[in-house]
Amino acid sequence: MTGYVLKRILLVIPTMLVVMIIAFFLSKLVPGDAASAMLILQGIQPDGPNASKEYERNYIHLKLNKPTFYFSILPDFYPENINQIPSDTKRKQINDFLIQKFNYSDIQDYLSVRDQITYTKANDNKDSLDNNYTYNLIFETQPSKIKSSIEQLLKYKNAEISPKISALETSFNNMVKNKSNFYYPKIFWHGLDNQFHFWFKEIIAGNFGLSIKDGRMVSGKISAALKWTLVLILLNVILSSLISIPTGLYAGYKENGWFDRMSSFISLLLYATPVFWLASLLIVFCTSDRYSTFLNIFPTPGTWYIPDNQSFFRSMGLLSGQLVLPVICLVANDIAQLSRITKNNVLEQKSKLYVTLAKAKGLNDWVILKKHILPNVLIPLITVIGGRIPAGISGALIIEIIFNIPGMGRLMYESIFSSDWNVVFGILLIVSVFTITFMLITDIIYAVVNPKIKTSMS
């Protein structure tokens, strides 16, 4: 038994690692990077006087100048680590040039000559016509447009500038000439000093970074939200099991009776009902007296103010009225599935030989159901209910958003809209780890309870 448990736990570790790697790379794909997000948090305008300096400071502070992963496989004309350029605009320009397959060293040559010219020109008189072309050069990465700008600049005879322009032309021509249409992939090994390693260590220590919305720790925000989600899930699981297991048992016990037909009809309807539709209907009709005064029995969703220094149960008592509608919506969707699965299990067990034997012994139907069928039905239900709990987080997401419950789903939703990526991927990771852990626990409990697996392992 312990061997089985250990093996299951060991098998989870690679999955966990892959999940973390996927979450990390997804978080790297988002528009914008963490350093510019920090600028927003610091209250620095992106076009302000200090912005670029502050950006570079953040960039190095957040270790974004490190390579992304342990290794990288890049074409041979790429630099080993493009992240080490702290300036945002320069990095993007170099990237634009690289995408056109120019050599990195040539790009560097070209950019250094260009920056000399633009720097001297910027200190010159600003209104001359050739200044326009130099300004064009600063932002231009398309070869054809650069070429035309240089040609225009060459027309102006200026003792100070002309040699530099011709140097620029040679470096540009050199860059275009050495364009590498053919390349081979080059593997760079970066060692442990990379962003993923750093991020991984922080995550293991429970540090998900800062939320750019209010500067709080992401872990603190998530743990504050987690308790509401857990309350919803627990209420959901308990209530839906209490309703659907007896229903399914009785429906399977008297198959094709009036109760069976009614419950399967209702569960068919409930199963097809979108959760957000039910929630919207309940909100529209039951929380305001616009359509009917006698239906207006529930409070308006959204008053989730919790007084400070209240015990958990006291605040729950204060908010229990608010919880009725969300729990109804959650339970309605779950009982449809659970009762159907229970009924199918009962029907499956009823056809087994041990039930026939029990009947032949002269036991009445009720005793057979209670003593013989029920234990056999409950064992597979462990897996089903265990699987419902992580799925319940997903189900709770939309309910939390509709009813303004400050849980994880709502936090994720709001963070997506405010581009608060640390929170988004922190939640994604936590929910994934929660799911994996729950699948593991369910498997282990199933193995402990189910005698068949026990004997097959020994």
Add this chain to the structure above:
Amino acid sequence: MKIKNDISFILSKWVIGIYFLVAIFGSFLAGDVPIFCNINGKMTSPLISSFFTKSSFNTNYSEESCIMPFIPYSPLNIDKDHPVALSPFDDSKKGISKNKHWLGTDKLGRDVASGMIHGTATALKIGIISVFFAFIVGVSLGMMSAYYKDDGIRISAPLLIAIIVVIPPAIYYMIMEWVIFNPSVLYFLSACLVGTIIFGASISWINKSDYFKKHNVPIDMLLLKVIEIRKSFPGIFILLALVSLFAVPSIWNIVFIIALLGWTEFARFARAETLAVKEENYILSVKVLGFSDVRILVGHILPNILPTLIVMVCFSIGSAVLLESTLSFLGIGLPVEEVTWGKMMAEGRNMNAWWLVVFPGLAIFILILSLNRLATGYQKSKFARLL
């Protein structure tokens, strides 16, 4: 019980058929472009010609000489004559039944019925296309992994080395050329497809020689691992995270993501079904006859697991539609000009307007109900083996 005579089964078939018709011929039912016009004695159809020419219809036609669609409003047009947020029961102020808002209007004065008709096309498009791709990828991988298991595909050592030398660089160059250097996902996908076909054909040709010792390729284990990883990302959270990565919202992003997240379920299901069928006598006898693996898989196993896969297809179209309307209800991922059921419901909830909640929700509810009924009907019918 014969499922063919079951009234609810027949009804759900008809309902789904009607949904399809509404989705295809939505512009004939609701829109502001007339179907037929009699301009200077010449019969023209501005609606049909508007499909071919992208230019918008110029409105210099008289009402009398044209046959308008049944609901003469396009879902995006704001009706200036009527007050905003009109309930279906209180538009008695306007007597002309031709211009009636049958299901009311939203807060900008756009017609709800027209929006619902045009939302059908969006919902079905997303549902069917995403399920189609998920089906193709999932079923082929699932069948292969069940048929070959971990020891079915055997590759000799030189070929294995050749594959290791050829495949990763090929993928690398493809990604570099068509994703990084000139972004063109279509080229990338078509190159993937062609590459897979050529690669599979050449491997099966080369691998026929028995000169070298062969090694197993554990595709079943790999597939199960991928499915496990997919399962550890909970549904709507990963969906939201992926959708928010795209800078420009569009329908195709959502189709891509739903297919990406959904194929594992098809793979799991097809794998289980194939495992059940694989050991049956007719497959064994076909193997003895020396048919090729592709012929057995496509010609003999697929037709036998198809009826049960259809059950899965019906359920997944329902859940894809549900995901789409959930996303649009949340206001994530779909472009602003796209009309969807979920968007109308979100508005109705914010405004406490019952007609905006009840009717679009009813459309989703009836569609999913009939899809589920169809699925359970197929499931109960004599073809279904498992589940």
